[in-house]
Amino acid sequence: MPELPEVETLRRDLERVAVGRRVVEVSVTGRRTVRRQPPSEFSEALTGRRIEGARRHGKYLWAPLDDRRALVVHLRMSGQLLHFAPGAAAPLAEHTHAVLRLDDGAELRFVDPRTFGELFVTGDLDPTGRPRPLASLGRDPLVDGIDPSRMRRMLAGRRTSLKAFLLDQHQLAGIGNLYADEVCFRARLRPDRRTDGLDARQAARLSRAVTEVLSEAVAARGSTLSDGRYLDLCGGPGGFQHRHAVYGRAGEPCPRCGMPVERSRVAGRSAHYCPSCQG
DNA sequence: CGCATATCCTGACTGC
DNA sequence: TGCAGTCAGGATATGC
Numbered sequence: 001m002p003e004l005p006e007v008e009t010l011r012r013d014l015e016r017v018a019v020g021r022r023v024v025e026v027s028v029t030g031r032r033t034v035r036r037q038p039p040s041e042f043s044e045a046l047t048g049r050r051i052e053g054a055r056r057h058g059k060y061l062w063a064p065l066d067d068r069r070a071l072v073v074h075l076r077m078s079g080q081l082l083h084f085a086p087g088a089a090a091p092l093a094e095h096t097h098a099v100l101r102l103d104d105g106a107e108l109r110f111v112d113p114r115t116f117g118e119l120f121v122t123g124d125l126d127p128t129g130r131p132r133p134l135a136s137l138g139r140d141p142l143v144d145g146i147d148p149s150r151m152r153r154m155l156a157g158r159r160t161s162l163k164a165f166l167l168d169q170h171q172l173a174g175i176g177n178l179y180a181d182e183v184c185f186r187a188r189l190r191p192d193r194r195t196d197g198l199d200a201r202q203a204a205r206l207s208r209a210v211t212e213v214l215s216e217a218v219a220a221r222g223s224t225l226s227d228g229r230y231l232d233l234c235g236g237p238g239g240f241q242h243r244h245a246v247y248g249r250a251g252e253p254c255p256r257c258g259m260p261v262e263r264s265r266v267a268g269r270s271a272h273y274c275p276s277c278q279g
Numbered sequence: 280c281g282c283a284t285a286t287c288c289t290g291a292c293t294g295c
Numbered sequence: 296t297g298c299a300g301t302c303a304g305g306a307t308a309t310g311c
Contacts, residue, residue, distance in 0.1 A: 001304060032287085059305075076305050078289075095289085114288045116305065160281065169306080177304060227291070227303090268283065269304070 002075040004142065004174030005217035005240065006230050007059050010081055013233030014054040014063070017083050022050045022103040028119075030097025033110060036120040036133075045121040046071060046100065055129070057140050058173025062131055069123040072131050073110070079117030082109045083233045137173040141210050142218070146172065148204035155195040155203055162198075162206075163191035164267035172210065178223060181247045181272045183209045190278045191271040192264070216240070246272040 002010075026043040028034050034042045050066040061081075062072040073081060084090060086105030098110040098119055110119060124132040139146060154171055165171055166180040175183065184191045186209035189202060198206070217223065222238035224230050225248065231237060245255050250263035254274035263272050 003305095074305085076287095077303080112288095113290070114304095116287065158281085164281080167305090229290095270302095 001077060001176055001178060001225075002079065002222070002230050003059060003176035003179050004056075004140070004214055005179070005220075006222035006238065007056055007061050007075065007174070008142070008218050009221045009232050009238065011054045011056045011061055013083070014051075014061075014081075017085075017106065017233065018051050018063070018102065018108060019054055020051065021106070023047060023100050024103050025099075025101040027099045027101075028097065030110075030112070030115060032115045033097040033112065033117065034119050036118070036122075042119065042121055045069060051102075057130065057134055057143060058137050058169055059176070060131075060134050060137070060173075062134075064125075064129055065121075067123075068125065069121055070125060070129070070131050072120050072122060072133070074118050075112070076114070076116035076118070078114040078229055079110065079112040080229075080231055081233060082111060082231070082235055083107070084109065137169055138171045140173050141214055142174075146207050146210055148200070148207045151207035151210075152198075152200055152203035155198050155206075159194060159196045161191065161267050162189055162193045162195055163269065163271055165195045166191075166210075167267060167269065174214070175210070177269050178244075178247045179213060179217065180269075182213050182217075182245060184271075184273060185245045185278060186213050188278050190273055192266045216243070246274060248272065 023046050026046045028039040028043055051063045052066055053064045055062050060074050062070045064070050084107045089107060093111050095113040096109050096111045100108040122131050122133060126132055163180055166175045187206040217240040220240035223240040224237035225241060246261050249261045250272055251260050254261055254277055257276050259274055259276040261272055262275050263270060
């Protein structure tokens with residue numbers, strides 16, 4: 001379940017190894033991976049183009065190309081983007097749905113067992129170069145920033161659970177189930193709290209928690225759970241899973257007070273929290 | 280409006 | 296040991 005920190009880690013890796021490279025060959029074998037346009041159109045649009053950057057908004061990653069278009073990537077649940085250095089080409093892993101060969105002999109491979117992830121090329125960019133198909137996303141907490149007063153305004157504008165608010169990509173973009181729980185713990189707020197009942201002090205705490213948790217997770221290169229689903233561009237695991245306070249720790253002691261972490265269902269998702277520290 | 284539910288899909292896990 | 300059933304969740308669509 002790649003979320004903002006995992007996608008940001010990939011973005012940084014891409015900046016290092018792929019920016020400046022030209023795509024010399026594209027192969028799409030997945031049936032669903034390229035679905036906003038015919039796969040042949042996708043391949044033709046990408047072949048011969050130079051990758052000019054690596055950008056991110058929420059869980060979307062995109063690479064501006066040298067013809068004012070962009071390659072957009074979303075990993076959804078199980079997608080992986082892997083880089084194989086020149087000469088290090090291993091056999092294609094199962095569920096490899098697309099391969100981009102670069103002009104230095106390296107390969108970028110898109111692997112995705114559950115096929116929810118997608119790739120597309122678009123020329124529909126706004127003046128800042130952001131793909132317009134992503135225009136409905138809310139602010140990215142790290143790219144755009146989030147502050148207490150803005151957070152308070154966003155919270156007051158709706159009557160829903162804190163969990164549903166944090167998961168809503170049209171409010172803040174990039175937080176998924178794992179980081180929603182970690183953010184709530186850091187803010188000492190229960191995930192089933194209603195957003196319109198929070199005061200200025202609590203909104204400020206939430207705002208800080210979002211920035212801190214996501215920044216720390218980026219610094220640790222994201223979270224790789226026991227299923228090993230998320231890997232960085234070179235196939236390495238992240239390190240933030242060792243610092244999870246509540247996510248996936250039901251029944252284990254809260255790191256702050258020692259009470260067993262509880263698990264319930266909020267907004268249709270599993271929610272982990274400390275019944276004592278989070279009010 | 281906000282919520283639940285179904286959908287897409289595979290792999291890991293549970294219970295018999 | 297094997298097999299059916301359940302669960303996991305990102306985004307979107309639909310119904311209440």
